[in-house]
Amino acid sequence: MTTGQVRNATTAALVATALSCGGGSTPSAPAPGPSATSAVPSPSVAPSALPSPTATACKYGMGTPDTFCARRSPALLGDVDGAIDTLVQQHPDWFNQGDVNGAGGYKVLKTPAEFHQGVVANLQAAGFCAETDTTSVSVRNGIDFSEDYDILLATGHIRRGSGSYRQTCTPPSFPLDLSLVISYVRVSFYSIRCPEGVAVPRNGEDKLPVGCTGFVTATAKTKDNLDVNPNLVGDQIDWSLDQESEHVRVSDFPDVDFNKTVFAVDPGHYILCAQIKAFKGCQFGEVEPPTPATP
Numbered sequence: 001m002t003t004g005q006v007r008n009a010t011t012a013a014l015v016a017t018a019l020s021c022g023g024g025s026t027p028s029a030p031a032p033g034p035s036a037t038s039a040v041p042s043p044s045v046a047p048s049a050l051p052s053p054t055a056t057a058c059k060y061g062m063g064t065p066d067t068f069c070a071r072r073s074p075a076l077l078g079d080v081d082g083a084i085d086t087l088v089q090q091h092p093d094w095f096n097q098g099d100v101n102g103a104g105g106y107k108v109l110k111t112p113a114e115f116h117q118g119v120v121a122n123l124q125a126a127g128f129c130a131e132t133d134t135t136s137v138s139v140r141n142g143i144d145f146s147e148d149y150d151i152l153l154a155t156g157h158i159r160r161g162s163g164s165y166r167q168t169c170t171p172p173s174f175p176l177d178l179s180l181v182i183s184y185v186r187v188s189f190y191s192i193r194c195p196e197g198v199a200v201p202r203n204g205e206d207k208l209p210v211g212c213t214g215f216v217t218a219t220a221k222t223k224d225n226l227d228v229n230p231n232l233v234g235d236q237i238d239w240s241l242d243q244e245s246e247h248v249r250v251s252d253f254p255d256v257d258f259n260k261t262v263f264a265v266d267p268g269h270y271i272l273c274a275q276i277k278a279f280k281g282c283q284f285g286e287v288e289p290p291t292p293a294t295p
Helices: 077-090 112-125
Strands: 068-070 095-100 106-108 129-132 137-140 146-149 165-170 184-193 207-209 213-221 238-243 248-253 256-264 268-276 279-288
Touching: 077 112, 077 137, 077 146, 112 129, 112 137, 184 268, 207 256, 213 268, 213 279, 238 248, 248 268, 256 268
Parallel strands: 184 279, 207 279
Antiparallel strands: 068 165, 095 106, 129 137, 137 146, 146 165, 184 213, 213 256, 238 268, 248 256, 268 279
16 A cells, blocks of 8 residues: 555545446556546446445444545554464464465465455454455554555565555545445556557557557546545456457556556457456447548
């Protein structure tokens, strides 16, 4: 998670539970990131939402999207490490204690979701409010603040100590009801590039001439068509592509999971979808023959 960002009520925030741009000219460079703002005031197609999980009950009450998050001095780091220690004692078969990255940084043999949920269960058993989106853990023990931790390295080893602490949010950022935070997911072009002499369609048309490259972004939106704060959306996103034949070739965007690069191959229709948390949105795209640019 990025630190030092202000979460405000108009952008809203997202924390998952433990239960579980328009324009017609070719830009000089694609603008990466899940918070890319669309100039279109409403989604071009009706987005679909899977059933939204309810917020986890917390004896200290609900969180709020109107909160400020920054790196400070962690107050609950020892408790998070203690919950990890307890999990290792409870399930030694979940870890390869002979494969270590730093002190206590055992290799996790279970899935990231199982590991995170096990730590959260121990925090809850100890009286804390805790949640996970299977990539990070949020924890609180009162009404004043909550803290976020990243407890798993990319190598699959436990991340320990101060390196696992990410940020403190005041007031607490969770729990939140997803259905009150995200309204839909917009999947759209934010940039289109075409060979010289080929007319470039507007981003909002969802059209891509053969030989052109479109840059697509998926953005969680509020009911007011504002971006949900990416600081809390997290980095979990699932993409899918449906087409009868190879009308487009879709590739990853370097270091930005919320973006895709789409190359138009043959005229026809395609559906490119992205799911963020319990919400799914799609671009119903069309590849068309190229037309000459107006002199």
